[in-house]
Amino acid sequence: MARPTPQRAELWADCRCSLAESPRWDDRTNQLLWVDLDAGDLWKARTDRTAPPDGGPVRVQFDRPTSVAVPRMDGGLLTAGPGGFVWTDRDGRPGRTVDLPEDWSVMRMNDGACDPAGRLLCGSTSREAGAGPGRLYQLDGDGRVRVLLDGLGMSNGIAWSPTGDTVYHVDSLAHEVAAHDYDVDGGALGDRRRFLVLEEDFGMPDGLTVDAEGFLWVAVWGAGRVLRCAPDGEVVSHVDVPARYVTACAFGGDSLSDLYITTARRPSTGRPPRAEPAAGGVFRCAPGTSGLPLSRFDG
Incomplete structure (x- = not known):
């Protein structure tokens, strides 16, 4: 059977972030949220507007x-950055903090997401390759932290199957997406298996999301596309993005039927911004399927 014709995402928000990451749709406010990791900025935009969003x-x-x-x-946000985790209100004013045992001179926090029970899983990575091992942390609503994985190259995107019994986790430097059995009640990782491995000259897997049919959507840094993968790991289609450094993706909108894609434009990528004027923006397409509801942090 022939694969579907690739779709092309269109620019939705021309925010020109250095490193736009971690998109997620908040159904309470009807907004897409994402961060500019390097700048320390949170961006918010309503998803019921045409591109670019009104205002x-x-x-x-x-x-x-x-x-x-x-x-x-309970309202507000949980954020991750140097030092560990911080509870904030929606305007970024900090409250409670949980420190993590990392050397922040060489390490930083990276992507994360909440499991169906409301725990946050979030990884660390070195600022420069080889500076230190990355870890995958789990934070409970009461502030307890445990390390689920250690010795990672670059802990990155994470998402759960529709039933919650499988968690998918990216190690970008290994060019690999792994699948683990997952105990939602206890938050424990089970057996691990390789789900997807990309050739080094193609690009690195970055952020990901899962649709309602159980298919993975994997952003590929360096390839300008998002792959759609069947539950058995077969790549069945993709979305082209007019920015080479694709970072993450999330479903949003009233019916969760739009796919929003974040990108980067920072000079360290080696890609001059003038070659991709929309790089660092958020792109959107309607892929013909819908996503899963947002899991909030239970704390």
Whole structure:
């Protein structure tokens, strides 16, 4: 059977972030949230607007680099950055903190997401390759932390199957997406298996999401595309993005039927911004399927 014709995502928010990451749709506010990791900015824009959003996206400045901003059950956000985890209100004002045992001179926090029970899983990575091993942390609503994985090259995207019994996790430097059995009740990782491995000259897997049919959508850094993978790991289609450094993706909108894709434009990528004027923006397409509801942090 022939594969479907690739779709092409169109620019939705021309925010020109250095490193846009961690998109997620908040159904309480009807907004897409994402961060500019290096700048420490949270961006918000309503998804019921045409491209670009009417009035443009709103930027909230944090006081530190921020890799993840997850809506909380009780309101506000949980963020990850140098030092560990910080509870904030929706305007970025900090509250409770949980410190992590990392050498922040060489390490930083990276992508993360909440499991169906409301725990945050979020990884660390070295600022320069080989500076230190990455870890995958789990944070409970009461502030308890445990390390689920150690010795990672670059802990990155994470998402769960529709039933919650499988978690998918990216190690970008290994060019690999792994699948683990997952105990939602206890939060424990089970057996591991390789799900997807990309050739080094193709690009690195980065952020990912899962649709309602159980298919994975994997952003590929360096390839300008998002792959759609069947539950058995077969790549069945893809979305082309007019920016080479694709970082992550998430479903949003009232019916969760739009796919939003974040990208990077920072000079360290070696790709001059003038060659890709929309790089660092958020792109959107309607892939013909829908996503799963957001899991909020239970704390």
